Amino acid sequence: MTSPYIDLTQEIGNILGYQFRDSARLEDAFKAAGVNDRDGNKRLALVGITALQLFLQTEGQARRASREQINKVVSHLASNINLAERGFELGLDEFIENNPCQGDTISNKVMAATMEAIIGAVFLESHWDRDTLGLIVDSMGLSWPDE
Numbered sequence: 001m002t003s004p005y006i007d008l009t010q011e012i013g014n015i016l017g018y019q020f021r022d023s024a025r026l027e028d029a030f031k032a033a034g035v036n037d038r039d040g041n042k043r044l045a046l047v048g049i050t051a052l053q054l055f056l057q058t059e060g061q062a063r064r065a066s067r068e069q070i071n072k073v074v075s076h077l078a079s080n081i082n083l084a085e086r087g088f089e090l091g092l093d094e095f096i097e098n099n100p101c102q103g104d105t106i107s108n109k110v111m112a113a114t115m116e117a118i119i120g121a122v123f124l125e126s127h128w129d130r131d132t133l134g135l136i137v138d139s140m141g142l143s144w145p146d147e
Helices: 010-016 021-030 042-062 067-077 081-091 108-125 131-141
Strands: none
Touching: 010 021, 010 042, 010 131, 021 108, 042 067, 042 108, 042 131, 067 108, 081 108
């Protein structure tokens, strides 16, 4: 985890191009399971993965993609492997409050859950606003691929 003197809201805002209004929710998104409670960011992650999948599915519908194409894109972009890769590329690992039992190592699973939790936090904070969700998905590199 980064120094307590760093303003998490400002730092993440700079990385993702989105300013969180609810800093407590943002902080929750960066707490791995087992930090303060058993679930950590898992509740937000559950909302986030659902929001991401729905966003990508509706993007596919708007592009008149086939059902198979939509499934393929959603399966790839919303996969734990892809989410973890993108999170590490964005440098989000330095902000994660990891389970003390795990030491300083941020696993792919923890990173993927954090990415999902960030999406969930934005989705809830924006009152389910699709345009705001689209901005955060794009800034995370999770947008529907160009043809």
